[in-house]
Amino acid sequence: MTAMGYRVLGIPMQQRSARRKLVVVVYALLLLLCGSTFGLHLVYGQNALLPYSLAIYGSMAIGIFVFGGNGGFGGGWGLIKPFTNKPPRAEPPMVTLVKLHLQPESLLQADDAGWRNDERELGRRDRAHYQAFQAVGVGVVVMLLLAFWALKTQQHLISPEILRNVLFMVALITTVLVMTLPAAIILWNEPDIDLG
Numbered sequence: 001m002t003a004m005g006y007r008v009l010g011i012p013m014q015q016r017s018a019r020r021k022l023v024v025v026v027y028a029l030l031l032l033l034c035g036s037t038f039g040l041h042l043v044y045g046q047n048a049l050l051p052y053s054l055a056i057y058g059s060m061a062i063g064i065f066v067f068g069g070n071g072g073f074g075g076g077w078g079l080i081k082p083f084t085n086k087p088p089r090a091e092p093p094m095v096t097l098v099k100l101h102l103q104p105e106s107l108l109q110a111d112d113a114g115w116r117n118d119e120r121e122l123g124r125r126d127r128a129h130y131q132a133f134q135a136v137g138v139g140v141v142v143m144l145l146l147a148f149w150a151l152k153t154q155q156h157l158i159s160p161e162i163l164r165n166v167l168f169m170v171a172l173i174t175t176v177l178v179m180t181l182p183a184a185i186i187l188w189n190e191p192d193i194d195l196g
Contacts, residue, residue, distance in 0.1 A: 006079070006193065008066060013079055014193040023184045026062055030180070033058045034172050041168065059176040067183035069125070080183050083117055083125050124186055132181035139174030143167060 006013050013019050037055040064070050068078020117125070146167040150160060158166075 008079070016188075016190065016192050019079070019187045019190065022066075023188050026066065026180070027184070030055065030059055030062065030176050034169070034176060037172060038165075038169050042165070055172055055176055056179075059179045063179045063183060067180060067187060069183045069186070078183070080186055081117065081121065083122070124190075125182070128182045128185040128189075131185055132177070135181060136174055136177050139170060139177065142170050143174065146170060 008022055011018065011022075013022065034055045040054065063078075065077045066079070068080035069083055070078070146163060150163045150167060
C-alpha cells in the first residue's frame, strides 16, 4: 500500500475493515454496471458500442484510480503502490527548475522506498495474482464450455440466443475480475496499517 493514498473519497483506509467494505461496495457497483451493460446489450443489440464498454471502462477506472497497483498509466494512483519498480516519470525541465528554487535539494531527491517494491510486496502481489487467476480460470473454462455448447449443431434445451447472452455475461464478469481481482485480494488481506 502506498503512503500517499490512504483515503478514498475522504474515508481513511488504514483499517482492514474499511478496505473490506470498499471492496464489497466496489464489487456491488461493478455488478450493477455489468447488469446495466447486459440490459443495454438486450435493448440495443450488437450494433451499439457503448453497452459493451460500460463495465469494461468502469472496472479499468476502479482498478487504476481506486485499487491501484498499475504503474503503466502514469502510476501512483490508488491504494496499492505500482508494481513496475520504475521510478516516477521525470517532470518537464521547467517544473524541475521551479522546484529547485522553491525547495531544498534534499527534498528533491527521489526516495527508493516510495516507488520500489520490496520482497514482501512482490510476494504479496504474486500470491494475489495466483489466487485471482485461479478464479478467473474458472470463468474461462465456463466460457469455453458455453461456446462449445453453442457451436453444437443439434438442438439445445436452451435457445441459441439465450446461450449467447449467458456467454456474454460470463465473459463480461470474467473480464471485470481480470482487471480488479488481484488488487482486491491484496486490499482484502492486508492487515491494519499503523502510520504513527
